[in-house]
Each structure stands twice: as structure tokens, then as C-alpha cells.
Amino acid sequence: MTDTTLLDQGTTIGGHYVIDGLINRGGFGAVYRGIDLSEGKQLCAIKETYDVTPTARRRALMEAAVLFTINSKHLPRVYDAFEANGRFYLVMQLIEGKTLKQLLILRGKPCSVQEVEYWLIPIMHVLNELHSRNPAVIHRDIKPENIILTPDQTAVLVDFGLTKLYDPNSDTQTTVRAVSGGYSPVEQYVGKTSPQSDIYAMAATIYFLLTLQLPPESVNRSYRDGLISPCLLNPTLSPNLERVLLKAMSVDADQRYRSMNEFAQALQNPSFMPYADTTSIYGGSNAIYVYPQSATTQPQGIDRQSVPVPAPITTPAKQYVHPQPATQPVLPANPNPSHTKPAKPMPEYRPLPSSFNQGCLWGLAQGLLAAFIVLIMKKEVFFYVAIIEGFLFFLLAGFFTTRKGGKSLRAIWTGFWAGIVSTVTFWSVIAIGFAVLVSQNIARQTSNAQQNGSLQDAGKELQNAITAVGATFPFHPAIHQPGTNVVVFLIGGLLCAIGFSLVGGILGTSRFRAKMRKRGYI
Numbered sequence: 028m029t030d031t032t033l034l035d036q037g038t039t040i041g042g043h044y045v046i047d048g049l050i051n052r053g054g055f056g057a058v059y060r061g062i063d064l065s066e067g068k069q070l071c072a073i074k075e076t077y078d079v080t081p082t083a084r085r086r087a088l089m090e091a092a093v094l095f096t097i098n099s100k101h102l103p104r105v106y107d108a109f110e111a112n113g114r115f116y117l118v119m120q121l122i123e124g125k126t127l128k129q130l131l132i133l134r135g136k137p138c139s140v141q142e143v144e145y146w147l148i149p150i151m152h153v154l155n156e157l158h159s160r161n162p163a164v165i166h167r168d169i170k171p172e173n174i175i176l177t178p179d180q181t182a183v184l185v186d187f188g189l190t191k192l193y194d195p196n197s198d199t200q201t202t203v204r205a206v207s208g209g210y211s212p213v214e215q216y217v218g219k220t221s222p223q224s225d226i227y228a229m230a231a232t233i234y235f236l237l238t239l240q241l242p243p244e245s246v247n248r249s250y251r252d253g254l255i256s257p258c259l260l261n262p263t264l265s266p267n268l269e270r271v272l273l274k275a276m277s278v279d280a281d282q283r284y285r286s287m288n289e290f291a292q293a294l295q296n297p298s299f300m301p302y303a304d305t306t307s308i309y310g311g312s313n314a315i316y317v318y319p320q321s322a323t324t325q326p327q328g329i330d331r332q333s334v335p336v337p338a339p340i341t342t343p344a345k346q347y348v349h350p351q352p353a354t355q356p357v358l359p360a361n362p363n364p365s366h367t368k369p370a371k372p373m374p375e376y377r378p379l380p381s382s383f384n385q386g387c388l389w390g391l392a393q394g395l396l397a398a399f400i401v402l403i404m405k406k407e408v409f410f411y412v413a414i415i416e417g418f419l420f421f422l423l424a425g426f427f428t429t430r431k432g433g434k435s436l437r438a439i440w441t442g443f444w445a446g447i448v449s450t451v452t453f454w455s456v457i458a459i460g461f462a463v464l465v466s467q468n469i470a471r472q473t474s475n476a477q478q479n480g481s482l483q484d485a486g487k488e489l490q491n492a493i494t495a496v497g498a499t500f501p502f503h504p505a506i507h508q509p510g511t512n513v514v515v516f517l518i519g520g521l522l523c524a525i526g527f528s529l530v531g532g533i534l535g536t537s538r539f540r541a542k543m544r545k546r547g548y549i
Contacts (some may be wrong), residue, residue, distance in 0.1 A: 044062070071106060071121050103183060104120040106120070122185060123177060124178060137236065138236045146182035150229075150314060154166065163222050165220055166225050173185050223284075226284055226287055227306065230290070233500070236265060268294070275290050382442070390444060391448055393445065394449040394452025396452040397417055401457065417520075425528035425534075426538075428441045428531075428535045436529075
């Protein structure tokens with residue numbers, strides 16, 4: 028019998044990991060909050076697996092291998108893997124937040140379409156990358172309980188314990204038959220999964236988030252489809268979106284979308300192509316099938332008894348039953364568009380701007396502008412104007428790095444790169460401009476000397492030109508210990524760039540959170 032005793036708080040495992048409390052537990056293991064003493068008491072999540080058979084160990088190592096090879100904020104990072112006391116452990120990034128199921132329980136109402144797209148489409152892009160590998164990597168356990176929403180509204184997909192490599196040329200894809208009722212497709216009940224299995228599970232997750240209704244198990248749908256139309260459970264959903272979900276949740280895997288990216292594109296831009304399958308709802312003990320209508324022709328209220336029910340399409344896999352008129356319910360009326368306030372759309376998901384790109388962009392602009400100010404104005408007051416302009420640009424660099432989300436600490440790297448690029452750009456342009464001015468001064472002196480009939484030697488002429496041009500600049504090189512002063516000057520400038528960029532990052536993060544709070548997303 029497998030020992031399922033929980034580890035006590037304060038227990039040390041793996042030499043330097045201390046158990047700080049229990050996060051969750053199940054029949055196969057537990058997840059603890061841990062402290063890594065070797066990394067300065069860094070917090071982490073420690074996933075414990077009771078089963079240490081070769082199959083269980085292989086699954087745990089597969090999870091670690093997948094997370095090791097992809098770098099995304101929508102997946103947790105893995106730090107370590109080891110076996111101790113007859114159990115297997117994975118040390119992972121600690122993801123703070125609530126699962127989407129916990130969030131729905133707290134809200135007591137469905138999520139908006141904009142929220143769902145904002146949270147899940149980035150995860151779908153990550154899954155598409157995993158599916159595109161050779162061999163394809165399949166998650167096989169996508170559900171609201173395995174998606175954590177962090178305080179900054181980033182959705183993170185966790186629990187890759189059922190991950191499997193997919194070989195389309197193999198007929199034996201039956202390693203582990205673990206399923207989640209309502210979210211697992213019918214092929215997963217027999218262990219034969221493919222990338223389309225994750226598409227079904229993701230669509231079922233979206234269905235639940237938008238309707239608060241758990242889809243019926245796919246094995247039951249295979250002989251009597253009792254899937255309720257999403258529009259009936261949530262009248263604010265569009266028929267186009269309903270078609271997208273129903274296609275992704277087709278019982279037959281071949282009728283689903285070909286890739287997770289194709290599914291994501293359909294969600295963002297739902298086409299108005301007619302959907303071949305019917306939409307089913309429960310009507311007493313019988314199933315009733317209705318075809319979705321265009322939003323422009325949909326009446327405000329429909330009495331089902333006045334609507335002719337189309338003859339169901341019979342297939343060998345399903346048996347359709349005609350409803351009895353006496354038990355036909357009345358469909359709920361659609362909301363009046365003139366009295367419905369449209370939801371303010373969530374910004375379309377785009378990858379956050381990288382610190383490196385933002386730093387180089389603003390650093391280049393700042394260096395060029397500051398150099399031109401010094402070269403053109405040639406007064407001491409404008410030298411200080413260039414310094415103030417630099418601080419402003421560093422502030423804007425940090426602000427634009429975080430104004431669409433992300434932690435304010437990202438602005439530190441932005442300031443670092445902005446400081447380096449602006450310094451190199453400034454002194455490069457100054458050197459070029461100085462050389463141009465010196466050459467112009469030499470040309471003038473040569474012309475004057477020719478007119479006066481007295482030519483100087485080239486060395487003295489160059490020295491006079493450099494002295495004359497240098498006297499016009501608002502700053503002068505230090506006489507004593509120039510190397511030390513230059514180093515101090517450069518380090519000070521870099522620290523100022525980082526500091527002002529961090530302030531801008533804090534302002535950008537505050538603005539983003541205020542916007543999300545105003546829209547009701549946090």
C-alpha cells in the first residue's frame with residue numbers, strides 16, 4: 028500500500044529544500060510551498076509524487092523535460108528533480124494566485140469573452156508551439172483547475188503530469204488513461220490522444236468559463252449528445268462564437284480545428300460560416316436540436332412550439348429522438364440590443380515589449396537628441412538641458428515597458444540597456460561632430476593662411492583647430508585622474524538611467540492596474 032502521509036512543516040528534503048506548508052494534495056501526490064536555502068531562501072513549489080514506479084518516474088521526468096525546454100511566463104519553470112524517502116519530487120516556480128475555477132466560485136457569474144481571450148489565447152500559442160514539436164507534446168489535462176491567474180492577470184498553465192509525446196504513425200498511444208470528466212475528449216478514455224485532444228479540452232474550459240456549466244462527458248456525447256448550446260446558457264454570447272466552440276468540441280477529432288493557433292484565430296475573429304453539426308439542448312428527458320441564427324434575424328423571443336423542428340441527421344454513432352410537443356419548453360428571450368450596454372473590450376493580446384528592445388530604442392533616441400543639442404547649441408545651459416532630457420527619456424522607457432502589463436522590475440533591465448546605448452550613441456555622435464567641426468576649422472585656417480601668404484605646418488594647424496573647437500563645447504575633459512573621473516561619470520550615468528527607468532516602470536504598472544480595475548477585471 029502506498030504511503031500518503033504528508034510532510035510536516037519544517038521538514039528538509041533534497042538537502043536544502045524546507046517544507047513551508049501544503050498547497051494542495053490528491054490521490055497521487057501533493058504540492059507544497061517550499062524554501063530553497065541554497066538560493067537565499069527563495070520560495071518555490073515542491074511537487075511530490077507518491078508513486079515511484081518506472082512509469083510514474085517517467086511521467087514526472089517528462090513534465091520536467093517539457094518545462095525545461097520552453098521559456099514562457101505562461102508556464103512554470105522547473106528548478107530541480109530528485110528522489111527521496113521513496114518518493115519523487117519536482118521543484119518548480121511558485122505561482123501565486125487563484126485557479127480559474129476558484130475565481131468563478133468567488134464571482135458566482137460567468138467570465139466575459141474579452142477576459143477569456145486575454146487569459147487563454149497566450150496559453151494557446153504556447154500549446155501550439157508544443158504541438159508543433161517533433162514529436163508533438165500534448166498536455167492532456169487542460170481544465171480551469173490547472174490554470175492559475177496571477178495578480179497581474181497572467182494566466183499560467185500548470186500540472187504537466189499527464190504530458191505525452193505523440194507519434195502519429197504509432198497505433199499504440201495508450202500509455203496512461205487518466206481523464207477529467209467534462210474536459211477530456213472521447214479518445215482520451217481509450218488512451219489514444221493527439222494535439223486535437225488539447226483543443227477539445229481548451230474549448231471545454233472556455234465553455235465552462237463562459238457558461239458556468241460543466242460540459243457532459245464526451246463518452247456520453249458519443250451516443251447521445253446532450254451538450255447545451257452556449258447561447259442558451261449565456262445569451263450575451265454571439266452565434267459565431269458558439270460555432271467556434273462547437274467545432275472545437277466536436278466528438279470526432281477530425282472535425283475539430285487542425286491546430287491550436289487556428290482555434291485561437293477563430294476565437295479572435297469568429298467566421299460566419301455555417302456549422303454542419305447541430306446544437307443540442309436538454310428538453311426534459313429528450314434532446315432538441317436547433318440551428319443557430321444570424322444575430323440580425325434573431326427575434327426577441329421565441330416560442331419553441333411555433334418553430335418547426337428540423338429532422339435530425341442520423342449517423343451510426345448517434346441516435347436522435349424527436350421531442351414531444353407537450354414537453355417543449357420556451358426558449359429564453361434574447362436581450363434587447365438597444366438596452367444592452369456593450370462590454371468594454373479587453374485589449375487584444377500582444378506579447379509584452381521586451382526590456383532590451385525598449386531600452387535600445389529609447390537609448391538610441393536619447394543619445395542622438397542629446398548629442399545634437401550639445402553640438403548645435405554649444406552653451407553650458409543646453410548641456411544641462413541634455414542631461415534633463417536624458418532623465419525624461421529613461422523615465423519614458425520604463426513606463427512604456429510596463430504600461431501594458433508585467434512587473435515593474437522589468438524596467439530595471441530597460442534602464443540598463445537604455446543607459447548603455449545612449450552613452451555609446453552620445454559619444455559616438457559627439458566624436459563625429461567634433462571631427463567635422465575640426466575639419467571645417469582647418470579648412471578656414473588654411474584659406475585664411477593662403478590669403479595672408481603665411482602657411483603653418485599641418486601639426487600646428489590641427490592643434491589650433493582642436494583647441495578652437497574644444498573651447499566652444501560646454502564641457503571640458505578633467506585634468507587630474509581623467510580615467511577615474513570617466514569611470515565614475517559612466518557608472519553614475521548608468522545608475523541614473525536604471526533609477527529613472529524603474530520609476531517609469533512603477534508608474535506604468537500602476538497605470539495598467541488602474542485601467543484593469545476600472546474595467547472590472549481585477
